[in-house]
Amino acid sequence: MSTEKTRCKGIPLTVVKRLPGYQRLLSDLAAKEVERISSRELAAKMKINASQVRQDLSLFGSFGQQGYGYRVSYLLAEINKILGINTETKMVLVGAGHLGRAIANYHNFARRGFIIEALFDQNPQVIGKTINNLTVKDVRELGAYLTTAPAEIGIICTPAVVAQEIADLLVRHGVKGIWNFAPVSLKVPANVCVEHVHLGESLMILSFQLKQGEEASKIQKKLQNNC
Template identity: 45%
Template sequence: MSKENKRVSEAVIRRMPKYYRYLKEMKASGIKRISSRELSKKMGLTASQIRQDFNCFGGFGQQGYGYNVEELCDEIQKILGLHKEYNMIVIGAGNLGQALANYSGFEQEGFNIKALFDINPRLVGISIRGIPILDIDHIEGFLSQCEVHIAAICTPKKTAQEMVDRLIECGVKAIWNFAPIDVNAPDDVVVENVHLSDTLYTISLRMNEDYN
């Protein structure tokens, strides 16, 4: 699908969700068309970069007119794979795991959380927005019954890699990791290590004016 089959760079991939956010907002507020120049001002990028980015995936604009907001938004939705449905599970039903389960935005984009898993017997059995918290020992059984595309890891650091290994063993093909460690997986598994504390530490670094 990508134009000329040329691999899309990491930098471009990271900008796509941002385009999607802005375009969805504009679409919702009834804006019909946008030029790369206008969009560049809104987003703090250059118009050149925006046109280059979009043209990694195809020509979505029209000379002399710009881009149709709704059309472009839909195209980027497809690029991000948000036109599909995904089954998701959350490993670790602490505050962060529960926060993911409670956030309705993921569902709206096709990410359906089917269950949370935890080791804590006080959590096992209860439900969050109708999503059950199950015993972590039942994970293999669950995965044999339900095709899970993405697993979010919200466990403490020490159990994260072990859980990832078990999940991959059962065929899970994508890991969204929130544990403060880089988890590893075979090449055919997509891994996204989020590392919230890393982003906090860049704040304290930047608060030191010497590096700005």
């Protein structure tokens, strides 16, 4: 592929996408006070191959012991480290519209150490309001705020037209990761990470599946031609 990457920081994206799965599984096991687990058992629960589990983990280090397997608590701790969970990550959110407010109220993030420290908006009618114990600040204060209280992640929930401008501002003030909900592809320096949530595209893909299901005739014809 030209534009879309298949790797992320040197790790295959397919592996990265499995990491949250491992994390959840190990959390469950830890909660059940399971002490040890083998790659075979892990694989069974993840519905993948045992080799793959070992290969995935080996990309990050050696966490198991021959003849024994993996100590659940240790492996969980290591995966949490890899994912940056439980180490308090400070975030600021820009754009306190409907979506921004929804994100600000989502407590699951905070539970894992992702803390929204401040909210910003452009709209005078929104500025000053309190959302989930935070008062919405004027976006013009964003730069000054970040200077005194740096954040690692900036969440962009603004309209598409201003998203790039906000991204630039965030980057200029030391933000290292951007969680972007605006439907534009942001340009940022190489040392800054962007994770894009494509709601519109997601809906279109669902719609695509529906339409294809309806009139699958075309494709079936194509497939028949291949035989």
